[in-house]
Amino acid sequence: MSSRAKKIFLILSVVVPFVIYSAVYYAPIIRNAPFQEKYFVSLEYKWGGAKLENSYNSATGEFKYLDKNDSLVNKNIKLNDRDIKYLDSIADVQGFWNLPSVIANSEDDLKNANQLRYVIKFNYQKKSKEVTYFPSFNGNEKMKGAASKMQKEIELTLIDKEDEAK
Secondary structure, three states, rough: OOOOHHHHHHHHHHHHHHHHHHHHHHHHHHOOOOOOHHHEEEEEEEOOOOOOOOOOOOOOOEEEEOOOOOOEEEEEOOOHHHHHHHHHHHHHOOOHHHHEOOOOOOOOHOOOOOOOOEEEEEEEEEOOEEEEEEEOOOOOHHHHHHHHHHHHHHHHHHHHHHHHHO
8 A cells, every 4th residue: 555545544534534523513512603691682481381370581580470379479580690601501501402392292281271381482692492391291301301400490590589689
């Protein structure tokens, strides 16, 4: 084998697979580039039955929920930059940007007004991502885990902020 043939073989067996691997690995990261914390605009979080009676909007700070006595509680809670950065990093780690828009067992879940659901929407300058998650979902465990973790982290952050406001 000549020296030139060895170089060509080396390039084809090492460099080309590395370039292909890099393209496959970094494609989702590049595709999700608009979902960066510096472009964050607001977070919308809703939960309940079909009417989604409870909600939070970080742009306005409006936090509405039904308490134990089924009376509507209205509060104004603002997230600081640290909270936004934390929730954005949790979304990155959990792969929130790659989740489907609806995580449900079937169409029956969507039609059932009594079925508990969570709607999480991250708004950025150029893009937004909304996921409707049903806790009764019994499909892909990784998908359920990512949505559940995201929902719990948002809920814990709001509870902490509400306790600080008291």
